[in-house]
Structures are given as structure tokens and as C-alpha cells.
Amino acid sequence: MDDISSAQIFFEGNPDIEVLEAFVIDVNGVPRGKWIPRERALDVLAKGMAMPRSVYALDVWGRDVNAAGLAEGTGDPDGICLPIPGTLSRVTWLNRPTAQVLLGMRDTDGAGFYADPRQVLANVVAGFSKLGLTPVVATELEFYLIDPVRSALDPVRPPNSREGRWHTGQTQVLSISELQDFEDVFHGIASAARAQGIPADTTLRENGPGQYEINLNHVPDALKAADYAVLLKRIVKGVARANDLDATFMAKPYGSQAGSGMHVHFSLVDEAGRNVYAGEDGPSEMLFHSVGGLLENMGESMGVFAPHANSYRRLRPSEHAPTYASWGFDNRSAAVRVITASKPATRIEHRVAGADSNPYLVLAMILNAALSGIKEKRNPGGAITGDDHAVSHEPLPTNWDYALQQFARSTFAYATLGPKYRALYTACKQQELAEFATRVTDVEYDAYIRTV
Structure with missing residues (x-):
């Protein structure tokens, strides 16, 4: 049909x-x-x-x-x-x-337009097809429910619970009762996802006040995985508004609370449907080479993984948000987490991108980094154990300006996105950066207006 x-x-x-x-x-x-x-x-x-x-x-x-x-x-x-x-x-x-x-x-000429982020990802996926490989991808999206935003000058507040209060000092991670407090919202999200064919799976309470996470099922189509992510974000925001709330995927809406990420899980299957990341006695060499490529190109990709001024507030030590290019086995303090629960489930979790990022561009950078590692047979080095932030690894960029400078001259971004799209993306972000440079913040007024 x-x-x-x-x-x-x-x-x-x-x-x-x-x-x-x-x-x-x-x-x-x-x-x-x-x-x-x-x-x-x-x-x-x-x-x-x-x-x-x-x-x-x-x-x-x-x-x-x-x-x-x-x-x-x-x-x-x-x-x-x-x-x-x-x-x-x-x-x-x-x-x-x-x-x-x-x-x-x-x-x-009828071909996909180079400036469409979806086409950027399609170009990367084509590189896997040439090798007879298909990425199997899922995303996990964190977000905050907040009181309705009436003005950009209003403070962001968590929504009231069913009892009419919210204890901002409590983490209450994985709380069932706090899912129940907003059952109408989550029922609406689930119903909308079903109506739109979006494979939403688990919903859970996260670490911050009013913070939640929705996981999407793995699909053997990276383009669909990105479609599902952008459409789920639209659903969450729309259903929240229909329930007199707002939802935000801003990376760090509260300075002292947990940030929101978009974690990407992926594996590769061959033409016979076999998971090539699973070896006979553990992860395959191809998985380790992929990890090597991810680590090698991570710093130059931060302009995409953390695309906004606020994004870098999330990337702080000891908050399950990576600050170093590192990997480990089932280690959530690492930037790249290798999961080996079973052969079919052997996969990589990339934990760097914020929930505020563009899913098409994030998947393009991640998948092409993995592909480059496979082609170059790149060694990832040793796995970290325990707290990544207690050992010495290459630090990731921690401010927007520096990350954009790295991105703008990155040969990896040039190869992944194409020269025209790298230039377009850089221009858009530099215009935003210049705007932020002209804005005087409330903190500056508080610190300096009468004291210096």
C-alpha cells in the first residue's frame, strides 16, 4: 500500500x-x-x-x-x-x-536537503549499510514537569503534588507514589504515544523535584529512533500543557538539582540479524573499537551533545553526567557504559548528550564515531572502575564557547555532518552565543550593582 x-x-x-x-x-x-x-x-x-x-x-x-x-x-x-x-x-x-x-x-534535484538534520543522520546510516550493518537504537529522555511558565522572568517551580505540596529537598528517585501524583499526565503521554505508533516503554521518577524519565524501545532503524525521540518530546510538552503544567527538556532548569540527559543505547546487527557487539566470551572486538571511536571524537562532538549555554551546567562531577571521555562495564559514572546482560542485549550506552539536544544530530555524531572506530580499529584503553571523576582522563569541554571552537574546526564534524552543515550549525550557535554575551544576568546585578 x-x-x-x-x-x-x-x-x-x-x-x-x-x-x-x-x-x-x-x-x-x-x-x-x-x-x-x-x-x-x-x-x-x-x-x-x-x-x-x-x-x-x-x-x-x-x-x-x-x-x-x-x-x-x-x-x-x-x-x-x-x-x-x-x-x-x-x-x-x-x-x-x-x-x-x-x-x-x-x-x-529531489535528493534530501543538506540542511535537514534528518538527512544528516541518513547520510551516516548509509555508511553502515555499505558494511552490511544496521544500528539498533533506543533513547532515554529525562525531563521536568513544572508549574506553567507565564514569563521568562518568572522562577521555575516544581508542580504541586496531589497533596498540594512538593518537598524540593527530597530526591525520591523511583518513587511510585510520585508517578501516581501525575497519573493523568502520564496516562495522556502513553495514550498519545500509542496513537502515534511511538514505542514508549518504561516511565520512572528521576532524581530532581518533578523530574521523570521515559524510555523508548530499541528499533533497527536509527532514523525512526530519532523520529520517535523528537515526537515524544512534542507529546510530553503538549500533554503537560493540556494538564495545566509545562514540561521542560532544558538540561539544567535548577542549578542545585539533577540535570536532564538523553542517553543513547545502541548495538549493531549484521545482515543475518546477529548482534556483532556480542562475542563468544563477552563483548566483541568491534564493540571495543566502537568505544575507541566514541572516546576519540567525544570532545569535538560536545557542541552537538551540549548545544546550549545552559547545557554545561549539567556536566558536573558526581551527578551521573560525564565530565571525562571514559568507558566502563555497567558504570554510570563513565561517558560510555558497556552493557553485557546477555548476548542479544550486549550494547553501548552513550551518556553524554543532554535532553536539550537534537536527536538526529546526536545520533549522527555517536554512530559515525563508532563507525570510525571500527574502520580504524581504535583501542579504547582501559575501563574505569568506581567513580570516573576520581581518575585521570581527557576532560570534556566545560563551557559553550570552547566547545563551539573545537566543533568549528573539527575534522570529525566535517566528515560526519559535511562541510556545509558544520558551517551552518556553527553559525547558528555563534549567533546564540553572541546574544548571551550581551545579556546582563540577575547574578551580576546582585553581585556588583552596589558593591563595586
Whole structure:
């Protein structure tokens, strides 16, 4: 059955749908698109929808980044965006009956547009296909539920529990009762995920006040794994708003509480479906070579793993957020955790990226680093035991400016993303960095306004 036939069946089975939300994912992982009336939906799904190519080169405030080369001086032309198969579904949290579809932009020759983060990942996945390998990928997303944000100047607050209070000094990790406090939210998230075909699995209470984690099941398709991650983030935010709350994937919304990460689990299977990371008596050489590639390229990838000013507040010692390029067996203090529960489940967990990162770009950098390690037969060195932060390893960049400088001249980022996308990404982030440099913070006023 072709995609148009599937779309016709979808709308016949959902006669109440009034509008279609059609969107792409930009450089920061933000959905951007249009509302299409039902009467035009099938035409858009068949022929595509025009959007400015510059939609992929906006800063986090939604402003054009002229230095990226897609807006100023180009005439700001349109590209045609076509639906990603399997992403047409209902939006369950809105009052108006609504459907959604994820789009990918095409270039003038019909190929994927280089500035589409999804196309960046597709290019990396193609490198595995040439070797007869398929990445099997899952993500774990941490986030905070918070009281509704009315103004950027308002302090962020945890939501009240069912009893009307919240003990911010308590960790209460894995608390069942605190899942129950927000059962309407999590029921709504689970229902939306089912409606959209997103393989959401376990939900758990995390370390911070109002912090939770949702795990996605492993899928043998890295592009789908990234699709599921961006769509799950959209679901969580939408359902929270429908319940008079907000949800944030900001890496560190509270300075003294746990940060939010996006942990990536992956293995590789060959054409026979065998897990090539599992050897006869433990992890295979290919797994260790992959780890070597991950560690070798980790520092240069931090501009993607920690893409915002706030991201670096999360990367602090003793908070299960890596600050060194290290690996270990089932060790959560390491940047790369090797898991060997069984042969089929032998895999790598990459623990560096924040929940604020772009899943397509994160997977592209991780998978290509692993692939480079395989090709170069790179030795990862010794595994760490105990607390990684008590031993000497290469430290990861701890500030945004330095991380972007490393990224901008990185030959690995050049090879992974392509020269044009590395330049585009750098331009977007440098514009954001320059904006932050002009903002005077409340802390500076508190420290200096009357004392110096």
C-alpha cells in the first residue's frame, strides 16, 4: 500500500479531523511548520508543502541566522517538504481534532536537503549499510514537569503534588507514589504515544523535584529512533500543557538539582540479524573499537551533545553526567557504559548528550564515531572502575564557547555532518552565543550593582 492510500484510509477512519499540523525539525530540534485544513491535507501529503529553506537555519529564538547562508543574499527560496512515511497520526492532546505529519525537505534535484538534520543522520546510516550493518537504537529522555511558565522572568517551580505540596529537598528517585501524583499526565503521554505508533516503554521518577524519565524501545532503524525521540518530546510538552503544567527538556532548569540527559543505547546487527557487539566470551572486538571511536571524537562532538549555554551546567562531577571521555562495564559514572546482560542485549550506552539536544544530530555524531572506530580499529584503553571523576582522563569541554571552537574546526564534524552543515550549525550557535554575551544576568546585578 502506498503512502497516499494510507493517508486516504487514515482520513476516512478519522472523519472528525479538521486540520493537519505539518512540520520539519530545525537545527535546535524545534518543530516548525504550518496548519493545513483538512480539505487540502491529501494534496499536501501527495505533492509536498513549500517552506523556506532558511527554516533549518534559525537560532533558538526563531530568528534568521544570515551567516548560515540560507536567508540573506539568497532570496530566501522555498524547498518542497514531503511526508516521512509512517508519521501521519492523531494529535490527542488538543481540543480541536487534529492530525500531524513529520516532513523532510528535498533539494532541487529531489535528493534530501543538506540542511535537514534528518538527512544528516541518513547520510551516516548509509555508511553502515555499505558494511552490511544496521544500528539498533533506543533513547532515554529525562525531563521536568513544572508549574506553567507565564514569563521568562518568572522562577521555575516544581508542580504541586496531589497533596498540594512538593518537598524540593527530597530526591525520591523511583518513587511510585510520585508517578501516581501525575497519573493523568502520564496516562495522556502513553495514550498519545500509542496513537502515534511511538514505542514508549518504561516511565520512572528521576532524581530532581518533578523530574521523570521515559524510555523508548530499541528499533533497527536509527532514523525512526530519532523520529520517535523528537515526537515524544512534542507529546510530553503538549500533554503537560493540556494538564495545566509545562514540561521542560532544558538540561539544567535548577542549578542545585539533577540535570536532564538523553542517553543513547545502541548495538549493531549484521545482515543475518546477529548482534556483532556480542562475542563468544563477552563483548566483541568491534564493540571495543566502537568505544575507541566514541572516546576519540567525544570532545569535538560536545557542541552537538551540549548545544546550549545552559547545557554545561549539567556536566558536573558526581551527578551521573560525564565530565571525562571514559568507558566502563555497567558504570554510570563513565561517558560510555558497556552493557553485557546477555548476548542479544550486549550494547553501548552513550551518556553524554543532554535532553536539550537534537536527536538526529546526536545520533549522527555517536554512530559515525563508532563507525570510525571500527574502520580504524581504535583501542579504547582501559575501563574505569568506581567513580570516573576520581581518575585521570581527557576532560570534556566545560563551557559553550570552547566547545563551539573545537566543533568549528573539527575534522570529525566535517566528515560526519559535511562541510556545509558544520558551517551552518556553527553559525547558528555563534549567533546564540553572541546574544548571551550581551545579556546582563540577575547574578551580576546582585553581585556588583552596589558593591563595586
